[in-house]
């Protein structure tokens with residue numbers, strides 16, 4: 143087995159090998175390309191956990207295209223699924239739609255075709271920002287187009303095989319006709335019970351039951367209907383398999399909870415292999431389930447769409463910029479859990495710092511002696527980069543420095559001026575470099591405003607406070623403006639403080655603590671020497687010379 147440096151390349155490679163050893167798959171790929179599928183029920187606000195799957199599938203399709211495989215990521219909205227829970231944030235009037243397919247429920251916001259359309263588009267509209275390239279599909283539209291007709295027929299004609307699979311896996315009787323028609327009278331799909339399949343006329347008889355499910359009430363209608371062209375849907379574990387053969391899917395991951403023994407993937411694999419005669423997509427085979435991806439949690443909590451918990455995919459950019467979050471997801475092996483808490487300073491600062499380091503390694507500005515690590519970092523940068531890769535390294539400002547300067551400078555322009563004075567950035571900053579600098583300053587501002595702990599937040603005082611300090615300490619503090627004027631280098635200035643305190647027998651800790659009190663009305667702050675240089679002569683003088 144060939145070992146690839148990045149998981150996305152490894153998966154692309156494994157899928158290719160698999161396809162080459164299977165004539166059915168070879169034929170499909172020649173016709174449709176390598177289809178990587180993901181799907182999502184638009185039952186409400188879609189949380190960031192789903193975003194992990196989308197980035198994974200996007201990266202796999204990209205890795206495929208990088209080695210001239212025709213990788214295509216298709217994301218399908220499972221909009222034929224019935225509404226079975228009312229999200230807490232929705233108006234109670236939506237209760238009357240319980241049991242109806244999401245695509246037939248009106249949008250809570252004007253301008254969208256349906257409920258499904260609204261919640262799905264909230265995410266899809268962000269894909270460009272996230273660098274996700276996906277072909278967007280609607281499962282309902284696929285049903286309507288007849289794409290599933292053949293699979294529906296095979297499944298209904300072989301419902302004894304479906305029965306065997308369910309009974310074997312779940313060890314309890316299964317006597318359903320595996321199809322859910324949409325009731326012609328009340329429009330609900332969650333309440334119908336198919337009672338008979340007439341293989342000759344190709345018709346399904348059904349009843350719309352009052353008490354089939356607890357979350358919706360049927361109208362009692364009885365009817366006979368064709369199962370084709372969008373008149374209903376397959377139960378979802380069966381539908382999953384039908385999608386694979388109907389679309390020609392060769393790769394599809396899902397959260398690890400689906401990949402357990404007796405889980406949904408287990409059933410779908412059996413249906414695909416035994417009923418539809420189609421090899422289940424990577425990472426599954428006819429005989430092995432494979433492994434799904436680990437959860438993405440925020441602050442240790444797994445999020446649920448229906449409970450309205452957690453961070454929505456569409457809102458996550460308020461927590462972390464997409465390029466940084468994408469980097470986090472690309473650099474993490476898919477079987478490793480990702481937990482991110484924007485309130486933990488280390489999570490945020492370290493993540494930005496790691497991103498910057500990866501960027502420096504990519505552009506050869508930082509040495510990484512280990513060749514494997516170097517190549518791995520470069521590949522992570524390529525796969526996580528959004529848009530065209532830059533020719534030269536963008537200007538970098540570490541997040542903590544950006545946070546300090548934006549608080550001292552009080553505006554982006556002010557902060558840039560400080561960074562230029564410090565020699566951190568060239569004076570003639572233009573175009574893309576200016577864009578990158580402003581981007582990082584905005585990230586810092588966002589973090590400071592919403593998530594940073596007090597330790598990182600400060601306000602420069604306007605006038606010197608009344609100090610309860612010894613005369614010798616006060617005299618030393620009054621020396622600060624002179625030293626700042628004399629030493630423009632952090633290390634030299636720090637040494638000057640040290641020497642002064644030693645000569646005058648002043649406790650260094652007291653000196654620092656009191657200086658922060660004067661500057662910020664706090665006992666701690668950013669590294670003092672660098673901070674004073676950043677503040678500039680005038681402010682330092684105003685605060686310290688008259689103590």
Ligand SMILES: [Zn+2]
Nearest residue numbers: 325328350361
């Ligand atoms: Zn009905």
